[in-house]
Amino acid sequence: MVHTRQRSRMIDCLNNFQGSVKAQLSESTKHVESIKGEIIIQHTHAKSGLAKPICIQLYSLNDSCTGKGKLRQGVYLNHGKRIQNKLNGITCIKYALTFEADRDFGFPGAFVIWNQHKDKFFLQSLSLQVEFKQIVHFECNSWIYPNHLMQKERIFFSNTCYLPSQTPNGLLQLRKQELDTLRGDGIEGRIREWHRAYGYDFYNDLGDPQRGEGPILGGSIHYPYPRRGKTGEPHIHSENVKEVMFKMSTCIPPDERFSPQKQSEFAKKVIQATLHFLGSQTNQLKSFNKIKELFSGKKSQGVEEWMVKKLEDHLPKEILKEIGQGIKDYTAKFPMPQLFAGNELVWKDDKEFGRQMLAGINAAVIQCLQAFPPRSKNGIWSSIRRSHIEHNLDGLTLQEAMNQWRIFILDHHNYLMPFLGKINKNGVCAYASRTLLFLKDDDTLKPLAIELSLPGLSRGTEIQRVFRPGGNGSEAALWQFAKAHVGVNDSGYHQLISHWLKTHAVVEPFIIATRRQLSVMHPIHRLLDPHFKDTMHINALARSTVLKGGGIIEKTLYSGEVSMELSSSLYKEWRFDEQSLPGDLLKRGMAFHNPDCLAGVQLLFEDYPYGRDGLEIWVATKRWVNDYCLHFYKDDNSLRSDHEIQEWWSEIKKIGHGDKCNETWWYPMTTLSDLVEALTTLIWISSGLHASVNFGQYEYVGHPLNHPIKCRNFIPMEGTKEFAEFLHDPDKFFLKMLPNRSETTLYMALLEVLSAPTSDEVYLGQQQSPNWIDDVWVKQRFEQFAEELNKVDKRIVERNADPKLKNRQGPSNIPYKLLRPAVSNVKSCQGITAIGIPNSISM
Incomplete structure (x- = not known):
């Protein structure tokens, strides 16, 4: 019944369109002039090309009697020409267009596209040349599905921005109509992949709670969580899903899907990582030399035939088709991480252990210790005593060191203790840990002691052991064991909290609200759009492969089946106002207020690479955001009267982060400073923080x-x-x-996929197109922002070369480059070389 109604509506819609075109063709052409244009399509599955089944019509800014802009005759695509994108080398097809329009038609402000072909295609952009050779641009970057699926035309607006109150009359109705579409108004039944509908859902797609596959996250006091995008996919028991390492297909709106180029590159990365995983399965990790054999030497080992056949057991057909004839380009062993290529024993070095807390992959966790000894939430004091550490404070007493803000802690204790009972099953042996460090005169961190804790036999008690550096023989070996257990805690926190929760998960509700409440013509939508590229797609893939019950995280990380529950527990402490870099540094005691500094804060010590580089990027970004907002809003009243921005912010608080809606720390969004701080924080999370x-x-x-x-064993007792x-x-x-071979190499394969960007990545200080906005002042100001980032990059290079800054390179002589804005050739990049800071959470 529903299908019949939909088909009937589609036929009526097409008939009306064809009648409109015929009527327009029969009009007098006395006062007709031509509008030249070109449309660029990046990809199509159609074997014979697209051409005539694709039709485009223009809407003018001028109002018509319908309350919409004037609609002119349709033009069909014909005679495409292959071109290459100068920015990323991607091959596209360009079609030349000519529209005939009355002279009173005015400027085009929107266009509709009809896809009467049976295949979808990826539309990149449309450009039109109007009177006085003025160019009107339309940035699209979306998949266009056939009409028989979508049952309506697809609307795109020009790159000119309008606040709601400034919208031209000819676009008022279209602006409202488009937002209604994006909110899913009028969709009957299940959401499909061609529906451009954005809605919110709980994390109820990770497994079946009734089968012990974890609770539903979000919507409850016990398991709060940010909302995810509603996909419309039915719940599937994990046991009924083919156990593949990675997948590609997922049901998300067309505007959020990977481009054709990224789909292909991502699939090839997955194939390579899977081959590395398979190539390592013949290697039992029973010695340090066997671990070394996981990695390729000077000559890369070729792929064997059995490995190619084995791929079918691990990857779906949609990924395997990318192998083609290029199997010679793949290798069978993992590349050696650059950090260890020149120093195989750097992992043992205490200096590197401390340095990575300031310039490693999880450098936003270390805190300045405020009180000694540390205490648990239940009131239990740490067993680390003054006598354990005072002889290592370079002649200072503990109180003197505390007064000088020189005692630091890596704290993986309080949040873990309630979960250790569940975690330490099935061969897992995990502790909660506290690591104390001392800030030396050269700004390096010297480890003082590690405390490892387990729940006691009676409730509210703990079993604690303290390990100290120094010594030799068994004492030195036990210290290495303790550091390994700290590394386990840090790996889990990094992946589940620093990476997934605090970037991927918390940003998704902002994306959904932006699509639903801010028109693409809204200047804030235009500002944020580059920072949302591919996030919903990569998040959906993560849920279906990495995070789901029985997925890669549960199989590899020590937290196992409680991983997402642990993530939910730490979301209880999340505050948006503390996600700004200055706010985060202040909270962790790594900086203090100083109004004379550009960011309003000053680092406790300068040789903190993550904090130092990050603050310069933060300052440059905030200047850009502030100037951009002041260009469109004349005062605070104009912000308060902007109903789209107010509804956007309200929806983020009340629905997107609905489990936090009653918190008082949300910005009230009544002043431009509120808006600037919120936008800068969101851009920082999506770019700098995620890159780091x-x-x-x-x-x-x-x-x-x-x-x-x-770890599979606890540290032995005498x-x-x-x-x-x-x-x-x-x-x-x-x-x-240590974990077994399969767990280790599976996680290595995941990290290999996540660590390298694709060629269509867009970086901070870049835009996907030079015509991303039709505003000369904004373009000029953005160029200044890009130049400011270049200056930041040069200063980072200078700091990395400064021998006095010990934390910039460390024992391996590999400089800290995770926050370098300069963009290098992605194809030549390996490891932690400078690649730039991607605009969005796209990997």
């Missing part, structure tokens, strides 16, 4: 000895059989403590 926690993953965690992902085994061969005991 994502693109160095393989380099730091890809080596299984540097940041282990789980007098036990295990301790005797440890004394007999400490290295063998250490390797036996």
